[in-house]
Amino acid sequence: MTEKISDAEHAVMEALWEASPLSASDVTERVREARGWSIQTVKTLLSRLLAKDIVATEQDGRRFLYRPLVERDAYVAGESRRLVDRLFGGRAAPLVAHLAEQDQLSRQDIAEIEALLKALKS
Amino acid sequence: MTEKISDAEHAVMEALWEASPLSASDVTERVREARGWSIQTVKTLLSRLLAKDIVATEQDGRRFLYRPLVERDAYVAGESRRLVDRLFGGRAAPLVAHLAEQDQLSRQDIAEIEALLKALKS
């Protein structure tokens, strides 16, 4: 039921998932390289995330520190499921098949996945 | 480099991938159940897809028939890659690991994937 996180907001969330709580300027610093946003932009994104209850704040003197309310894992799970539902009829196997066909699996990926599956079956 | 396909546009594309060429009303009929859009809405979406060169038209008497210019496979590949890049650092194995952890893989999925990988290694 969590509200939708946009692309830009997602970049901010990645910073917060990496470390938190962070002030707006901390976040700006952390996303500067990847996105080059002004602090104003980051503040707007943080406000929107706040309004959507995706992050929370705590007072730190005159400023706010931001902290995620949504776990990265939950977000990743949601997005993965959305993709699988939309494009693969809700089944995960066709997704893996697709990745394989597109040669997007390295030899190492294959080995890792096999090991994983073996573990799963036990 | 194909332009972005929005969620609503994607529903229209699925109809066209299933069968094409189709008229606007054909498409409307095919998406009616899933989305319940008016024909006006479908026409707008088709125009936008046309403007983005994602579909093409051919004249059929007084009306147009629409046909995809982008293969479903290419779209699926792009979206899958985007997800893997954004959420799994570009590596596919962690995605599979994630699905596994979330219990999103059925026993049958596992069997299918194993067979697939075995085939890949040969």
Added chain:
DNA sequence: GGTTGTCGTTTACATATGTAGTCGTAACGA
């Protein structure tokens, strides 16, 4: 041949999104 229905085209409008600028205020530094 006028009416009606069907097309594509144009316009509409609310909300979301990307990307900031401005403003009032409170703290900090000289």
Added chain:
DNA sequence: TCGTTACGACTACATATGTAAACGACAACC
């Protein structure tokens, strides 16, 4: 104490998106 700075809040504005209504042209039917 007085200017500078750093904050959050509010405002801005273009483009994208979802969802259509209105319009004008033309074809089919009576």
